[in-house]
Amino acid sequence: MSNAMAEDLNDYPTSARAEYVFACMKANGETQELLQKCSCSIDVIASIIPYDHYVTTETILSMSQVTGPVGSEFRTTEQAKLALQDFRRAQAEAEIRCF
Template identity: 55%
Template structure:
């Protein structure tokens, strides 16, 4: 469970530049399947996961497995929305409070957390 929370916290740390690059890559690359995450987003996820779980070959395999499981459960569009919400919640002020207090946003983040929990069960037994 702690590892899930760490993954979630790391995932929340994605920058707007990464999200923008992913959007640009998706727009330039044409149509992709609903669960096809951009390579740079997958790499960010794996790098963050490895930072938490050790920078070993085993961690690389498990973290790669984890992002694959998340991608198989949650379409990229929903993943991107949840990551944006988590990033916005880290701020201060009225905007951050809006992202913290809106039930619809809670549901989007909960979908990501469930996908990450499933990934942990499958990849980090």
């Protein structure tokens, strides 16, 4: 595989992967076993969703917690709903493979 192709498949920066793993472990338990499972999970998600879509989804999830009309835009638009659906499908696949 050429370097360009490898980079395309691994476009998530280390910091984004680490943030996901830390949050996953915080939510599920801070053990060596969960470190492995959470690391596997972000790898599966990264294999399904391009990084720019992941960033969009993270923004939607964060902004949807804002109250009022601003948060409502992130909770109710079709684009937001579709992005969240794709992300949740990737998470479900990761759960099947890793947990």
